[in-house]
Amino acid sequence: xxxxxxxxxxxxxxxxxxxxxxxxxxxxxxxxxxxxxxxxxxxxxxxxxxxxxxxxxxxxxxxxxxxxxxxxxxxxxxxxxxxxxxxxxxxxxxxxxxxxxxxxxxxxxxxxxxxxxxxxxxxxxxxxxxxxxxxxxxxxxxxxxxxxxxxxxxxxxxxxxxxxxxxxxxxxxxxxxxxxxxxxxxxxxxxxxxxxxxxxxxxxxxxxxxxxxxxxxxxxxxxxxxxxxxxxxxxxxxxxxxxxxxxxxxxxxxxxxxxxxxxxxxxxxxxxxxxxxxxxxxxxxxxxxxxxxxxxxxxxxxxxxxxxxxxxxxxxxxxxxxxxxxxxxxxxxxxxxxxxxxxxxxxxxxxxxxxxxxxxxxxxxxxxxxxxxxxxxxxxxxxxxxxxxxxxxxxxxxxxxxxxxxxxxxxxxxxxxxxxxxxxxxxxxxxxxxxxxxxxxxxxxxxxxxxxxxxxxxxxxxxxxxxxxxxxxxxxxxxxxxxxxxxxxxxxxxxxxxxxxxxxxxxxxxxxxxxxxxxxxxxxxxxxxxxxxxxxxxxxxxxxxxxxxxxxxxxxxxxxxxxxxxxxxxxxxxxxxxxxxxxxxxxxxxxxxxxxxxxxxxxxxxxxxxxxxxxxxxxxxxxxxxxxxxxxxxxxxxxxxxxxxxxxxxxxxxxxxxxxxxxxxxxxxxxxxxxxxxxxxxxxxxxxxxxxxxxxxxxxxxxxxxxxxxxxxxxxxxxxxxxxxxxxxxxxxxxxx
Numbered sequence: 218x219x220x221x222x223x224x225x226x227x228x229x230x231x232x233x234x235x236x237x238x239x240x241x242x243x244x245x246x247x248x249x250x251x252x253x254x255x256x257x258x259x260x261x262x263x264x265x266x267x268x269x270x271x272x273x274x275x276x277x278x279x280x281x282x283x284x285x286x287x288x289x290x291x292x293x294x295x296x297x298x299x300x301x302x303x304x305x306x307x308x309x310x311x312x313x314x315x316x317x318x319x320x321x322x323x324x325x326x327x328x329x330x331x332x333x334x335x336x337x338x339x340x341x342x343x344x345x346x347x348x349x350x351x352x353x354x355x356x357x358x359x360x361x362x363x364x365x366x367x368x369x370x371x372x373x374x375x376x377x378x379x380x381x382x383x384x385x386x387x388x389x390x391x392x393x394x395x396x397x398x399x400x401x402x403x404x405x406x407x408x409x410x411x412x413x414x415x416x417x418x419x420x421x422x423x424x425x426x427x428x429x430x431x432x433x434x435x436x437x438x439x440x441x442x443x444x445x446x447x448x449x450x451x452x453x454x455x456x457x458x459x460x461x462x463x464x465x466x467x468x469x470x471x472x473x474x475x476x477x478x479x480x481x482x483x484x485x486x487x488x489x490x491x492x493x494x495x496x497x498x499x500x501x502x503x504x505x506x507x508x509x510x511x512x513x514x515x516x517x518x519x520x521x522x523x524x525x526x527x528x529x530x531x532x533x534x535x536x537x538x539x540x541x542x543x544x545x546x547x548x549x550x551x552x553x554x555x556x557x558x559x560x561x562x563x564x565x566x567x568x569x570x571x572x573x574x575x576x577x578x579x580x581x582x583x584x585x586x587x588x589x590x591x592x593x594x595x596x597x598x599x600x601x602x603x604x605x606x607x608x609x610x611x612x613x614x615x616x617x618x619x620x621x622x623x624x625x626x627x628x629x630x631x632x633x634x635x636x637x638x639x640x641x642x643x644x645x646x647x648x649x650x651x652x653x654x655x656x657x658x659x660x661x662x663x664x665x666x667x668x669x670x671x672x673x674x675x676x677x678x679x680x681x682x683x684x685x686x687x688x689x690x691x692x693x694x695x696x697x698x699x700x701x702x703x704x705x706x707x708x709x710x711x712x713x714x715x716x717x718x719x720x721x722x723x724x725x726x727x728x729x730x731x732x733x734x735x736x737x738x739x740x741x742x743x744x745x746x747x748x749x750x751x752x753x754x755x756x757x758x759x760x761x762x763x764x765x766x767x768x769x770x771x772x773x774x775x776x777x778x779x780x781x782x783x784x785x786x787x788x789x790x791x792x793x794x795x796x797x798x799x800x801x802x803x804x805x806x807x808x809x810x811x812x813x814x815x816x817x818x819x820x821x822x823x824x825x826x827x828x829x830x831x832x833x834x835x836x837x838x839x840x841x842x843x844x845x846x847x848x849x850x851x852x853x854x855x856x857x858x859x860x861x862x863x864x865x866x867x868x869x870x871x872x873x874x875x876x877x878x879x880x881x882x883x884x885x886x887x888x889x890x891x892x893x894x895x896x897x898x899x900x901x902x903x904x905x906x907x908x909x910x911x912x913x914x915x916x917x918x919x920x921x922x923x924x925x926x927x928x929x930x931x932x933x934x935x936x937x938x939x940x941x942x943x944x945x946x947x948x949x950x951x952x953x954x
Contacts, residue, residue, distance in 0.1 A: 295335075315363070316485075326358055340401070355499070392448050507549075516539055606621055612710060723821070770806050802819050
């Protein structure tokens with residue numbers, strides 16, 4: 218099992234902060250032990266007192282644990298990422314906490330991101346499905362809801378929030394979660410800092426904008442709780458618990474013996490908004506702020522201004538000193554106060570009009586004299602949009618596309634956010650075969666004369682063109698680096714063609730290696746050479762010809778063989794292929810210092826794995842190919858063994874979740890024997906028609922037969938299938954976040 222442990226997180230200028238998992242190995246706790254010594258009454262009293270304190274501490278820890286631990290859940294999530302023009306499914310693992318009697322589970326957004334299927338493992342070991350209620354990337358929080366009948370939800374244990382503002386440095390805390398996707402666990406530590414922020418350092422008080430992979434910022438409004446309770450991969454989203462048995466944080470990131478949690482006061486507020494509205498709507502100012510860092514000053518420096526943002530439109534300029542908002546004084550002296558101010562301003566309703574009081578130093582004469590003046594500007598806030606857009610796979614086009622958000626447009630210097638950006642092109646697919654080919658980074662503007670305003674429009678157009686596919690090429694307009702280009706694309710729902718098969722050729726049933734140079738001399742061939750037999754395939758005519766492993770073939774039909782290097786590996790096979798099938802080939806071999814003539818009847822070359830035909834199943838998300846002679850030889854399977862070889866499996870697909878692996882020999886599907894691709898396709902048609910809740914796969918894994926119980930989650934419509942992905946692709950393995 219491979220792990221993509223967690224998404225990368227980038228910080229401007231000062232390096233990388235790893236997500237919640239390479240946590241501290243320090244375990245902080247009180248160790249109470251009686252001092253050795255005599256048997257005086259004082260010693261006995263001290264030992265008794267120490268034992269009592271140890272019992273009190275242990276009882277306190279157990280009581281606090283039992284308040285939250287039953288509400289802790291392990292999360293298993295099927296995710297979709299997009300690479301090389303395909304949707305790649307995988308599995309992720311994380312942690313969460315039940316926070317309401319309605320079955321709401323609080324976790325990290327980076328755990329649920331790109332999720333398509335959510336399962337919760339409860340304290341009683343039940344595995345139940347859940348649905349996504351809402352996500353907030355800017356605070357890295359998300360809420361799921363367990364899918365159970367109301368009477369069962371009412372029986373679930375629920376943890377309660379504490380007041381994170383009451384935490385002090387040195388307070389003991391417990392981190393709970395499922396490290397490495399294992400059973401639930403608890404680690405103990407102390408609070409190291411209650412207002413941790415990440416700034417540039419070395420005198421630079423600009424607040425770093427941390428980013429998830431692919432450009433999504435987070436933590437703009439967060440002052441983390443720093444602690445040293447051990448957390449590991451899979452702990453993300455788990456609770457940080459105080460000694461009163463209350464959630465005081467949500468573990469998010471860590472590294473270098475440091476762990477960080479989102480304070481409960483922020484987490485509980487965001488959770489309530491997500492449960493009620495499904496998203497957190499915020500106001501956008503288009504301003505960056507930093508502390509004044511002077512004891513006798515007040516206000517906050519405007520460190521950055523978005524050129525097309527509300528602040529710039531109102532007349533705010535970088536270098537201004539913001540001293541009041543709607544008459545209320547601003548006083549930000551320390552970098553730890555910046556997230557509080559940003560959060561307060563962003564929490565205002567979208568469209569709010571504010572009067573910003575600024576102080577601006579301006580030149581007054583040619584000598585460069587500067588004079589500070591005070592001015593007031595009126596600013597109207599806009600909605601703070603997501604940093605990155607939704608991404609989907611479009612199978613019939615052969616590419617993946619992403620919505621363009623205003624931030625993506627600003628960062629790329631685009632005039633607008635209209636269109637869909639191509640994030641990947643499938644090899645051999647329609648987009649790559651277009652004339653000229655569509656490339657990664659192209660912005661799709663129009664198809665067949667229809668403007669593509671955003672991803673939703675492309676989804677609708679894809680649905681309209683999917684059934685039936687247009688029997689003609691389509692004119693596609695793209696923006697490529699500011700140039701509007703036209704290309705011709707023909708949608709197709711077929712997979713790339715099978716590899717070409719050679720015409721029947723003659724073959725001798727052996728594997729060989731070229732012999733030359735020092736190897737030839739060591740084998741007694743001097744400066745000559747040949748082809749050493751490394752395997753004589755059982756069941757072939759060569760096996761009855763007298764050829765042995767170790768023989769060195771020096772000539773074929775009188776033609777000498779003297780390879781000069783590995784590039785001549787195919788010389789012998791080319792000579793053999795030039796003969797007729799059924800004819801006799803005369804070999805001269807070197808064995809035990811003697812030259813021996815051997816005659817072999819040439820037979821038809823066997824199909825190689827590279828030439829085998831393939832089938833990609835988009836429902837169960839795996840691909841398979843024909844079983845070849847060389848597969849049987851490699852695995853030791855006799856002629857009575859039938860099936861198809863599994864090549865690729867989406868780890869997050871239905872078959873992948875049931876345990877199907879590349880290399881498995883699929884022999885039976887829901888009771889129907891699989892003798893080849895034709896019987897596989899027929900069995901798949903029956904399964905799709907029946908839409909069974911459980912489908913039985915019987916596979917041979919080397920020398921052991923395995924039974925797999927696959928649980929399909931049939932999409933209710935073609936549009937739903939598109940949004941949940943249908944491309945076949947290689948799985949990425951299970952992840953922990």
